[in-house]
Amino acid sequence: MIIVEEVQDEDQKKEFLEFPARLYQHDKNYIRPLDKDIENIFDPQKNKFFKNGECRRFLFKDKDNITVGKIAVFVNQLYLQNQPTGGIGFFDCINDQETANFIFDYCKKWLQARGMEAMDGPINFGERDKFWGLLIDQFIEPLYGMNYNFSYYKELFENYGFSVYFEQLCFSRSIFADVSRVFTVMHEKHRRNPAITAKPMKKNNLEKFAADFTEIYNRAWASHGEGKQLEKAKVVKMFKTMKPIINEHISWFVYENGNPVAMWINIPDLNQWFKYLNGKFGIFEKIKFFFLKKFRKNEKMVGLVFGVVPEWQKKGIDGYMIWEGTQHIRKHTDFTVTELQWIGDFNPKMIKIAENLDTDLTRKLATYRYLFDRNKIFERHPDL
Structure with missing residues (x-):
């Protein structure tokens, strides 16, 4: 049995921040984001996207009231896609597919109730420059504002049915x-x-x-x-x-x-x-x-x-x-090192510039999409 709690009071907000810190406590590459950077995203007074959208946060707990997962789910009327598409982000979960499926199903139903036909994730209820994408290759220290996650998250997303909408390529080179x-x-x-x-x-x-x-x-x-x-x-x-x-x-x-x-x-x-x-x-x-x-x-x-x-x-x-x-x-x-912020694989012009700089591909993230109508043909992000 999984218990769902919407994040509303101060204790729940604290747990939303502390759960990943506990989950990654033995991972030497994890860098905890600043609490204020996370909380500001969910503050309608500080995040302009609330003017055209809705966002909720949830904790998921087992029968012993131990947190096993968390997520944010949102709709943004300015996020224009081929079909009405909502978002999920700030996902963290134990290594258990049934738990992840329960979380994704919960978000799917929440989004369907608001007229959405697909969900992208993990993305931010904000601009693409922060907390966007799932790390899928080369699990090294994240840059400021960049998502970091365990390697098993890729399986949790793909086993549920998410497909890669676009890959986010990160390059670096020695000064x-x-x-x-x-x-x-x-x-x-x-x-x-x-x-x-x-x-x-x-x-x-x-x-x-x-x-x-x-x-x-x-x-x-x-x-x-x-x-x-x-x-x-x-x-x-x-x-x-x-x-x-x-x-x-x-x-x-x-x-x-x-x-x-x-x-x-x-x-x-x-x-x-x-x-x-x-x-x-x-x-x-x-x-x-x-x-x-x-x-x-x-x-x-x-x-x-x-x-x-x-x-x-x-x-x-x-x-x-x-x-x-x-x-x-x-x-x-x-x-001694310069890192480039991620470049979408849909932007061959910028990728070519990065390659011409004699950079190395140092990490890869992915933005996933899940179509609620499983018979609909999935299409990747078109090239620019």
Whole structure:
């Protein structure tokens, strides 16, 4: 017998956070997410997706009142798919298929009652940049905001009937690895052009760099596939929020006669510091974080966004920017590895860019889909 509890009171919220910490307590690669990052997702005052959706959390307990699983289930009217599709996320479960089936069945019924015809998971009740996908290959330490799970979760999903909607590929490379000769040749070519300059992002001029970021992003990506236009005011706010963690040596912009044409945005991997905080971020942890950030080397940086405006694509400006930045990073930082945020297998253009950077595939996640009508033909995410 499995008992279902909707997460409502403080004890249940605490159990939702503590259950995975107990489940993974002997897994050396597990890094507990910050409690506040999880709780903010389920706070209607802090998560804008509640304006167009509904979300519930549940705990699943055995006859002895011991937690054996947890999950969040949600609908988002802005999540437009071929059929009305709900989401599940923040799934954790003991290694037992019957328990997992019970949890998935419960979510299926909840979603069907709200008119859904399919469920995707594990995904976030929010943007794709955090807590999205199931780790299915290379179970190493997660980056900040990245899901981590046991290898048996893949069997729990697939044995129930989930199919891979798209794979999420993660690449990395050593900062000190040889740079492609193509890049160094392109660097030399553009270095001789007095109209071309490369600059690292500076904290004392964030509004300018936010404006440059917005222009490059909107021209390079917004009209491409599922991209959307960014507003400068929101980007300025985002940059200012990120100011405490911005490293002035690792994000780069390229300009032609002062006009922004390319960008390469990186941040330190916060999990290299957060893994010592056990999910907490109160006053004591903030002080500890300050000292960790100041005195403990962080050798891993994360690539967030890479973009080149259309008229400069396929002209080697990316090689110029990467070699210009890499030389500087080698001299002025402790970083030894750069990780790229996941790239969907439906985006061959970005995968090609990653491969051209001489990266290694370091981990793979998957976004699964389950069609409620088992006779309906399953289709993977279309290529961009």
